Amino acid sequence: MQPENESAGQGRRSFIEEARRGQIVRAAIETIAEDGYAKASFARIARRAGISPGLITYHFSRREELIMEVMLSVHASMERVLARRAEGAASYAAALRALVEGFVRYCADHVPEMVAVAQIAAGAGDAAKARAWAERQREETLADLAEMFQEGQQEGELREFSPRAMAVAVLAALEATPAELLARPDTDVDDYAAELATAFELAVRRPTR
Amino acid sequence: MQPENESAGQGRRSFIEEARRGQIVRAAIETIAEDGYAKASFARIARRAGISPGLITYHFSRREELIMEVMLSVHASMERVLARRAEGAASYAAALRALVEGFVRYCADHVPEMVAVAQIAAGAGDAAKARAWAERQREETLADLAEMFQEGQQEGELREFSPRAMAVAVLAALEATPAELLARPDTDVDDYAAELATAFELAVRRPTR
Amino acid sequence: MQPENESAGQGRRSFIEEARRGQIVRAAIETIAEDGYAKASFARIARRAGISPGLITYHFSRREELIMEVMLSVHASMERVLARRAEGAASYAAALRALVEGFVRYCADHVPEMVAVAQIAAGAGDAAKARAWAERQREETLADLAEMFQEGQQEGELREFSPRAMAVAVLAALEATPAELLARPDTDVDDYAAELATAFELAVRRPTR
Amino acid sequence: MQPENESAGQGRRSFIEEARRGQIVRAAIETIAEDGYAKASFARIARRAGISPGLITYHFSRREELIMEVMLSVHASMERVLARRAEGAASYAAALRALVEGFVRYCADHVPEMVAVAQIAAGAGDAAKARAWAERQREETLADLAEMFQEGQQEGELREFSPRAMAVAVLAALEATPAELLARPDTDVDDYAAELATAFELAVRRPTR
DNA sequence: TATGAATGAGTGTTCATTCAT
DNA sequence: GATGAATGAACACTCATTCAT
Numbered sequence: 122m123q124p125e126n127e128s129a130g131q132g133r134r135s136f137i138e139e140a141r142r143g144q145i146v147r148a149a150i151e152t153i154a155e156d157g158y159a160k161a162s163f164a165r166i167a168r169r170a171g172i173s174p175g176l177i178t179y180h181f182s183r184r185e186e187l188i189m190e191v192m193l194s195v196h197a198s199m200e201r202v203l204a205r206r207a208e209g210a211a212s213y214a215a216a217l218r219a220l221v222e223g224f225v226r227y228c229a230d231h232v233p234e235m236v237a238v239a240q241i242a243a244g245a246g247d248a249a250k251a252r253a254w255a256e257r258q259r260e261e262t263l264a265d266l267a268e269m270f271q272e273g274q275q276e277g278e279l280r281e282f283s284p285r286a287m288a289v290a291v292l293a294a295l296e297a298t299p300a301e302l303l304a305r306p307d308t309d310v311d312d313y314a315a316e317l318a319t320a321f322e323l324a325v326r327r328p329t330r
Numbered sequence: 331m332q333p334e335n336e337s338a339g340q341g342r343r344s345f346i347e348e349a350r351r352g353q354i355v356r357a358a359i360e361t362i363a364e365d366g367y368a369k370a371s372f373a374r375i376a377r378r379a380g381i382s383p384g385l386i387t388y389h390f391s392r393r394e395e396l397i398m399e400v401m402l403s404v405h406a407s408m409e410r411v412l413a414r415r416a417e418g419a420a421s422y423a424a425a426l427r428a429l430v431e432g433f434v435r436y437c438a439d440h441v442p443e444m445v446a447v448a449q450i451a452a453g454a455g456d457a458a459k460a461r462a463w464a465e466r467q468r469e470e471t472l473a474d475l476a477e478m479f480q481e482g483q484q485e486g487e488l489r490e491f492s493p494r495a496m497a498v499a500v501l502a503a504l505e506a507t508p509a510e511l512l513a514r515p516d517t518d519v520d521d522y523a524a525e526l527a528t529a530f531e532l533a534v535r536r537p538t539r
Numbered sequence: 540m541q542p543e544n545e546s547a548g549q550g551r552r553s554f555i556e557e558a559r560r561g562q563i564v565r566a567a568i569e570t571i572a573e574d575g576y577a578k579a580s581f582a583r584i585a586r587r588a589g590i591s592p593g594l595i596t597y598h599f600s601r602r603e604e605l606i607m608e609v610m611l612s613v614h615a616s617m618e619r620v621l622a623r624r625a626e627g628a629a630s631y632a633a634a635l636r637a638l639v640e641g642f643v644r645y646c647a648d649h650v651p652e653m654v655a656v657a658q659i660a661a662g663a664g665d666a667a668k669a670r671a672w673a674e675r676q677r678e679e680t681l682a683d684l685a686e687m688f689q690e691g692q693q694e695g696e697l698r699e700f701s702p703r704a705m706a707v708a709v710l711a712a713l714e715a716t717p718a719e720l721l722a723r724p725d726t727d728v729d730d731y732a733a734e735l736a737t738a739f740e741l742a743v744r745r746p747t748r
Numbered sequence: 749m750q751p752e753n754e755s756a757g758q759g760r761r762s763f764i765e766e767a768r769r770g771q772i773v774r775a776a777i778e779t780i781a782e783d784g785y786a787k788a789s790f791a792r793i794a795r796r797a798g799i800s801p802g803l804i805t806y807h808f809s810r811r812e813e814l815i816m817e818v819m820l821s822v823h824a825s826m827e828r829v830l831a832r833r834a835e836g837a838a839s840y841a842a843a844l845r846a847l848v849e850g851f852v853r854y855c856a857d858h859v860p861e862m863v864a865v866a867q868i869a870a871g872a873g874d875a876a877k878a879r880a881w882a883e884r885q886r887e888e889t890l891a892d893l894a895e896m897f898q899e900g901q902q903e904g905e906l907r908e909f910s911p912r913a914m915a916v917a918v919l920a921a922l923e924a925t926p927a928e929l930l931a932r933p934d935t936d937v938d939d940y941a942a943e944l945a946t947a948f949e950l951a952v953r954r955p956t957r
Numbered sequence: 958t959a960t961g962a963a964t965g966a967g968t969g970t971t972c973a974t975t976c977a978t
Numbered sequence: 979g980a981t982g983a984a985t986g987a988a989c990a991c992t993c994a995t996t997c998a999t
Contacts, residue, residue, distance in 0.1 A: 137962075159368060159456070162989065173964050178991055180962090243452030247368070247990090260513075285514075286525035293506035294499040301498050304469070316495035320533040328537070346979080371972060382981050387974060389979095456973090555958085577786060577874070580993060591960050596995060661870030665786070665994090678931070703932075704943035711924035712917040719916050722887070734913035742947040746955065764983075790969065800985050805970055807983090874969090 142180050142190070144170055149191050154233035158240040158248070188241055188251045195234040196258065202227050213273035214326055218318040220266075221295065225314035228298040235299035263288045270325065280327040291321055351389050353379055355399050362400070363442035367449040367457070397450055397460045404443045405467060411436050422482035423535055427527040429475075430504065434523035437507040444508035472497045479534065489536040500530055560598050562588055564608050571609070572651035576658040576666070606659055606669045613652045614676060620645050631691035632744055636736040638684075639713065643732035646716040653717035681706045688743065698745040709739055769807050769817070771797055776818050781860035785867040785875070815868055815878045822861040823885065829854050840900035841953055845945040847893075848922065852941035855925040862926035890915045897952065907954040918948055 134142070148170035153161040163184070167174040181187040206223035210216035228235050241248050242255045266288035273279035294317055302308055343351070357379035362370045372383040372393070390396040415432035419425035437444050450457050451464050475497035482488035503526055511517055552560070566588035571579040581592040581602070599605040624641035628634035646653050659666050660673045684706035691697035712735055720726055761769070775797035780788040790811070794801040808814040833850035837843035855862050868875050869882045893915035900906035921944055929935055 135961085141962080163991090164989085175965070175991085175993090176963055179964095182991095184990060240452060243448065244368070282529065283521065283525040286522050287529060289506055289510050290499075290503040290526060290529060293502040297498055297502035297505075304465075305494075312492065313495050316492040317499060320491065320496055320499060320530075323537070324529040324533045328532070350979085372974085373972075383973080384975080384982065385980055388981095393973060559958090577871070581995085582993075592994085593961065593996080594959055597959070602994060657870065661867060674931075700947065701939065701943040704940050705947055707924055707928050708917075708921040708944060708947055711920040714924075715916055715920035722883075723912075730910065731913050734910040735917060738909065738914055738917060738951040739947075741955070742951045746950070762982085768983080789967080791967085802970085802972090802986070803984055806985095809970095811969060 138180065141172075141176070145172075145177055145180060145187065146190050146194055149187055150195070150233050150237040153191070153240050154236040158237075158244040184247060185250050188248045189254065191237060192241060192251045192255055195231070195238050198231070198234070199224075199227050213269060213276075213278050214322050216269065217291070217321060217325065221291070221318040221321065222311075222314040224295045225298050225310060225317065228295075229302055229310040232299050232303060236303065239296070239299065259292070263292060266291060273325070278327065279325045282325065287321075287325060290324075294321070347389065350381075350385070351399070354381075354386055354389060354396065355403055358396055358400050359404070359442050359446045362446040362449050367446075393456055394459050397457045398463065400446060401450060401460045401464055404440075404447050407440070407443070408433075408436055422478060422485075422487050423531050425478065426500070426530060426534065430500070430527040430530065431520075431523040433504045434507050434519060434526065437504075438511055438519040441508055441512060445512070448505070448508060468501070472501060475500060482534070487536065488534045491534065496530075496534060499533075503530070556598065559590075559594070560608065563590075563595055563598060563605065564612055567605055567609050568613070568651055568655040571655040571658050576655075602665055603668050606666045607672065609655060610659060610669045610673055613649075613656050616649070616652070617642075617645055631687060631694075631696050632740050634687065635709070635739060635743065639709070639736040639739065640729075640732040642713045643716050643728060643735065646713075647720055647728040650717060650721060654721070657714070657717065677710070681710060684709060691743070696745065697743045700743065705739075705743060708742075712739070765807065768799075768803070772799075772804055772807060772814065773817050773821055776814055777822070777860050777864040780818070780864040780867050785864075785871040811874060812877050815875045816881065818864060819868060819878045819882055822858070822865050825858070825861070826851075826854050840896060840903075840905050841949050843896065844918070844948060844952065848918070848945040848948065849938075849941040851922045852925050852937060852944065855922075856929055856937040859926050859930055863930065866923070866926065886919070890919060893918060900952070905954065906952045909952065914948075914952060917951075921948070 145166065148166050149161065152166045152169050156165060163174040163177050167177055177187065181190065203220070203223045206219045207216065210219050238255070241251055242259075244252065263285070267284035270279060270282075270284035270287055274281060274284070298313075301313075302310070354375065357375050358370065361375045361378055365374060372386050376383040376386055386396065390399065412429065412432045415428045416425065419428050447464070450460055472494070476493035479488060479491075479493035479496055483490060483493070507522075510522075511519070563584065566584050567579065570584045570587050574583060581595050585592040585595055595605065599608065621638065621641045624637045625634065628637050656673070659669055681703070685702035688697060688700075688702035688705055692699060692702070716731075719731075720728065772793065775793050776788065779793045779796050783792060790801040790804050794804055804814065808817065830847070830850045833846045834843065837846050865882070868878055869886075871879065890912070894911035897906060897909075897911035897914055901908060901911070925940075928940075929937070
């Protein structure tokens with residue numbers, strides 16, 4: 122009898138179950154990050170976690186559910202970190218800088234998570250639900266960014282440019298960070314973040330005559 | 331009985347073989363772009379090409395070889411286009427603009443190719459060789475870009491910044507283009523390209539005065 | 540630590556155990572009848588009974604044992620009912636009528652039981668023992684019926700015919716009843732029973748001149 | 749690339765493919781008849797046919813398709829045989845006798861087919877489509893039988909009785925035949941058929957005063 | 958007594974690859 | 979050159995059964 126997750130009103134998950142789920146999610150993240158999404162079979166994930174493949178299905182009724190959980194957990198963790206940073210920025214440029222630096226910092230500290238999420242987002246057909254969710258999330262982030270730019274323009278702090286195109290460029294640069302840090306592990310993360318922040322600051326702010 | 335590809339010294343490919351290979355590569359690109367890498371089985375590719383699955387293996391001894399060929403052909407095609415644009419740029423800023431606009435233009439005109447390549451790059455384990463090659467290629471592109479920036483800095487046209495970080499940001503923005511054009515088909519491509527070019531121009535050039 | 544069923548000489552079953560077994564058997568009957576034998580997993584049966592799957596194995600050491608118990612309990616219940624009807628029939632024709640009407644009546648009142656038993660009888664390999672038992676039971680019923688016919692023939696009440704073939708036909712008609720009542724719920728059960736009884740009465744009795 | 753069965757307009761099946769399909773259907777019938785539906789896995793069917801399990805999926809795109817083909821082929825074969833017998837019956841009683849004897853004869857000659865079909869009809873959930881089809885077929889047969897009885901009643905040849913109930917009884921007796929012949933292989937088939945025919949003749953015809 | 962976490966064998970199905978034709 | 983029948987390994991998933999608690 123599977124735990125029949127999350128649906129039932131009273132159905133809380135036991136401590137041990139929560140622990141196993143966490144363990145499996147971790148193993149899934151690492152497996153996807155290291156071996157690639159397509160090779161992240163239950164067999165491999167289970168081997169890494171030191172459990173039997175059947176146990177994964179026992180805790181996650183479908184593969185989709187596990188993949189979704191990976192997405193959700195990474196996203197929630199990042200949100201928590203970024204939220205702290207975003208508060209109390211004095212200007213739009215400062216807010217952008219806070220976002221960029223926070224994101225890069227998070228990437229540096231959570232490379233496997235970011236790689237795994239990227240794999241899933243770009244990945245196969247059997248993660249359709251998770252991919253759709255990620256795309257919606259991404260679209261939302263883009264919209265937020267663009268809105269921020271627009272406000273900055275209306276208040277005269279930022280120059281005139283296409284908020285959307287700039288948002289795409291910024292997010293793309295952020296999303297490229299995990300791969301870059303993976304490819305060049307010696308990168309000074311804070312420098313890297315500052316460079317990005319400065320570049321985009323110059324790109325968006327009204328040129329001081 | 332197979333054509334024994336590429337290895338043999340004298341082994342030129344016949345005209346008809348070259349044609350078949352091209353047909354298969356095209357079908358592969360379209361299938362990967364439309365159905366996703368994971369669903370792009372030989373059966374599907376062959377159906378699209380109107381041939382039997384066995385014939386693919388006849389022309390490409392391993393799956394890896396076909397995927398590799400997809401990469402190579404797209405890359406070659408893009409190089410050809412970009413090379414024309416890059417020549418005769420009067421300044422580093424102009425060269426950057428030419429690159430950005432050329433790349434975006436190419437993306438707009440070759441969506442399936444770009445989507446397929448992105449799928450492969452992010453994709454499965456049986457594309458390891460192709461992925462490695464793409465990564466090497468990408469590294470090379472980054473190095474070229476960074477070198478260009480460095481020269482611009484030495485000549486005083488560009489401000490001081492990390493050439494590497496800027497190169498990553500620029501390339502990331504470019505690589506995000508196909509997805510963006512796919513997600514927002516109404517985007518004015520030339521505007522979009524100009525916006526990116528301007529943004530990065532502001533980011534790199536020595537601030538006037 | 541299991542109850543070590545039925546084997547031990549002294550091993551009586553406690554009251555509570557008997558109750559659990561009954562509850563599980565009922566849940567099994569309903570699950571098999573509604574979801575089909577193949578889908579009647581321990582998980583489903585346990586969910587219906589509001590217990591854990593492990594508890595089923597605790598009370599029935601093998602799946603086979605549970606299935607067997609289903610058979611036995613249904614059979615015993617039917618026997619009890621039929622026995623009452625059979626007594627005191629004045630003629631062989633009357634006895635046949637009593638049997639037919641009793642059986643049909645029982646079917647109408649115990650659809651799930653009959654459906655479940657039919658599912659098992661026609662069903663899977665892991666019910667082999669139960670199926671064998673049912674077949675033996677069936678054979679016995681056929682023998683009883685045939686013997687009754689033979690006696691009726693010897694006493695001159697019934698015409699000459701193959702007792703065995705007639706027994707098969709009668710039993711087949713009876714066994715078809717649950718499905719028929721399920722397919723046509725509006726059937727008037729008593730009419731239906733009377734029709735069958737009359738048909739077979741005409742088939743067996745010595746034609747009145 | 750699977751043969752993509754039956755749908756395409758021009759898509760004829762090759763000779764060799766037709767042969768394989770037939771071989772697989774035969775193996776499926778025998779496996780179901782001997783081991784039971786639930787144990788008739790592709791692995792077992794393939795072993796019997798001396799082929800690999802994958803080949804079954806190659807020729808039948810889903811399991812359901814194979815099961816359906818079993819049903820259809822048995823049904824078609826029986827129809828062919830029965831059709832010859834049914835023609836030219838001088839009375840309703842004679843038509844009934846022809847049907848009964850034809851059916852029994854067919855059963856005797858095709859025990860595995862009949863057992864397999866019975867297994868599927870009574871069987872698991874993953875044969876839903878085939879079971880539904882069989883049930884529709886059965887219902888049709890019942891309707892035909894009942895209609896025949898009704899006509900016979902209207903013409904005065906048959907006594908008054910419920911055509912439906914009688915149809916059910918007759919069909920049930922027929923369907924019980926394979927099991928009976930299997931249980932008692934020494935049965936004289938023609939005698940058995942004649943007994944059934946006579947029994948139902950007496951049951952339906954207007955008693956000769 | 959009862960739970961539910963865990964296992965391992967088994968399922969249908971997919972697919973790159975082989976090979977006789 | 980080309981076909982398509984055939985294989986075998988891999989996949990997610992199901993489930994009776996075991997066992998520590």
